Amino acid sequence: MDTELTDTEIELKFLVSDNVIAHIPAIITEFAKKVINKPSKNLQNAYFDTVNRELRALDIGLRTRCFGGETYNDNHCEQTIKLAGQVVGGLHQRPEYNLPLEGKYPDLSLFDANIWPYGMQIDEINKNIYTIFTTHFIRRTWILETESGTKIELVLDKGEISASNQVETICEVEMELVSGSRADLFDLAKKLIAHSEVRLGLYSKAARGYRIADNQPLTADIALSSVSLEQDSTLEQTFSLCLQYGIEFVQKHEQCYFDAPALHILKRINDGVSLIHHAFGLFNNILNKDKIKPLLDELNWLLNELNWVETAVQLKNYTSKKHAYYKKIKSAPELNQVIDNLKLQHPDVGKMHQVFCSARYNHLILNLTIFLVDASWKNDWNASHLQIAEQKVTDKAASLFEKDWHEIRGLIASDQDISEKAYIAQKAQLERNLLSGCCLGDLFNQTLREEFRTPWLDIIHGIDELCTLDYLKRLCVQQNDDSLNKMKMWLEQKSENLLSAMEQSRLATFKSSPYWR
Incomplete structure (x- = not known):
């Protein structure tokens, strides 16, 4: 049986309130030239791993998904592998492999052997996997086509994650680039973010499920760490890594604050924003000052919002x-x-929640993400910039x-x-x-x-x-x-x-x- 590769996903994830859901059809209609509204699906998912969390350690997700009924139906089920990928500012990129599911439990041996990390003990893991947690949600799906021909799949998931007798709500919007321009994906994201009560989502359903199942809530860091670098890193690579680290640090602690608000968590957010701002100054010789000024202005706004902390x-x-x-x-x-x-x-917790759910804050995080993943600093480079950027x-x-x-x-x-x-x-x-x-x-x-x-x-x-x-x-x-x-x-x-x-x-x-x- 051949493994079906759904290429590397390029998708944006958003956490939304119920109030936002009513606006989604209008956002879609205004944005797209053509819209296909697919029937809603009742999705029941189970996530598997070993007692020692061997798949988790390799950043591999193993999921079964059944469509429609109250019980597993062999004709409408599939098993999915998601391999280690990258998450930047809510943009998720992970290789994904799907196969029809025959029976109730997944079978790793059916996937192409070439997808696994070197040395992974497939047969041994296969014998010891069991259900760690489940998710159950209703999915509404729209296929959007823009004037330029870009196709985007937008889904709304509403339901819950269940593990260890605990339940956590799911209310998410995901936008996946099917084909065409990533710029169109970002434009659609900006239209959604224009509504308050929307946040870019750093963590997948699987990551949230593991935390509940293993009773390991997200906890704030004591302080900023050092950005991980290699000795032969260039100036450009180092700037990119600093920016990526800072964005993730801010988003992680934003989520910590929503989970359990505390002043020391706001201090960590302030630290992360300060690091991002500092990175722009540290590498200004490879950056166009006029192009980064809007980002710096918004970073200064956010630092000002946190200056009381x-x-x-x-x-x-x-x-x-x-x-x-x-x-x-x-x-x-x-x-x-x-x-x-x-x-x-x-400001009290409610006011800080308003800041982190505001269009201005989320536009800042999204624009930093776009700047990073598109390497926008290269747009105005000349030979001198290139020479500096390639220095160790x-x-x-x-x-x-x-x-x-x-x-x-x-x-x-x-x-x-x-x-x-x-x-x-x-x-x-x-x-x-x-x-x-x-x-x-x-x-x-x-x-x-x-x-x-x-x-x-x-x-x-x-x-x-x-x-x-x-x-x-x-x-x-x-x-x-x-x-x-x-x-x-x-x-x-x-x-x-x-x-x-x-x-x-x-x-x-x-x-x-x-x-x-």
């Missing part, structure tokens, strides 16, 4: 029972009231780090203690240097890199706390209250204590050898 995180920490200042702050009702009033001014990034990284190192040493290498104002003034520069390390640091020894960065990270965290202490001190002065004036003196003492601790970190930076040399 750092202060909010610090205020939450100060009023946490675990914090060393908790008892003192609780003993000052006037300051407590000031802090509570500040917290009320911050290792040379640029070492010279950049050396330049940054001399600048920072010049700023805080004084023999005298550094003042609170001086530290705060250098916060942005230090953060940019650390972002450069996230983008390019993977080219160098990890242990040496982490040893070098640790005291600098401590200094950054200290500056964040200094900023909040300074903010609280200014609030105390503005209230013109005797008890708050006493609190201001206490806060000033805490700033002095913090500066002493930061001095130890600053001195430690002199002992660390630059890891890029």
Whole structure:
């Protein structure tokens, strides 16, 4: 039996609200020259793996799908293999293979042996697979043809994922490019995103099902990691990898926030947006400044939407029972009231959900994705750009780090203690240097890199706390209250204590050898 290859899927996935569904027919009609409305299907799917999740480890998805009835029907069932692919900003590209299903369980031996990764134990895995989770949804399908002849399949899936006695809702739109121009696919996506309550979907139904089945909810990262690079990476490849890492980091934590909203998750989103913004500056010699300005403007808008988060995180920490200042702050009702009033001014979860479901935010993520997958930076290249883009990034990284190192040493290498104002003034520069390390640091020894960065990270965290202490001190002065004036003196003492601790970190930076040399 021949394996049917449905080529490599190129599709966009969106998470939508019920309110959006009513607009889909109008969007389709306005966009397409010709529309075929297919009958709705009742799809029952089962996903299989071994106890040790051997398929999952290889990023292989194994699914059976039956159409129509309440029970499996041999005449209307198929088995599907999806191999490792790529997901960027909601654009999913994965090789997919389909075969008719004979019986209730899939049979891996029926697929072409050439599709499997080298060394995969097909027969052994085949004997040990079982149903991990199921999905059941109603699918509505439209085939769209544009004026230019591009064909796009748009589907609406509404139903649920079931695993381990838990259920999660499915309400998704998927757009798959059947033939023709990818630009038309993106144009259709922009029309859908123009409606609020739409988000680009990073995770497949299978990924969501595994998380439920294995009781492994999506969790936020502690911090940005280093972008994975190869020693022979070119400048262009490195820029592309930085952009891809940043987009995925933002989208992952956006989903974390919808799953379990928390301030520290918003901080991670802010970190990811900052890295993307920094990457544009880091590689500006291969980019057209006029072409990237709209993207930078929108990134600045999003950073502005999140500029309250750092202060909010610090205020939450100060009023946490675990914090060393908790008892003192609780003993000052006037300051407590000031802090509570500040917290009320911050956007709540509902308002942040509106930002992440807004047309503006999702247009930004989609436009970054288009810029990345189409390598749009090449459109205006001349011979000089090409020559620069093909340079090895290792040379640029070492010279950049050396330049940054001399600048920072010049700023805080004084023999005298550094003042609170001086530290705060250098916060942005230090953060940019650390972002450069996230983008390019993977080219160098990890242990040496982490040893070098640790005291600098401590200094950054200290500056964040200094900023909040300074903010609280200014609030105390503005209230013109005797008890708050006493609190201001206490806060000033805490700033002095913090500066002493930061001095130890600053001195430690002199002992660390630059890891890029």
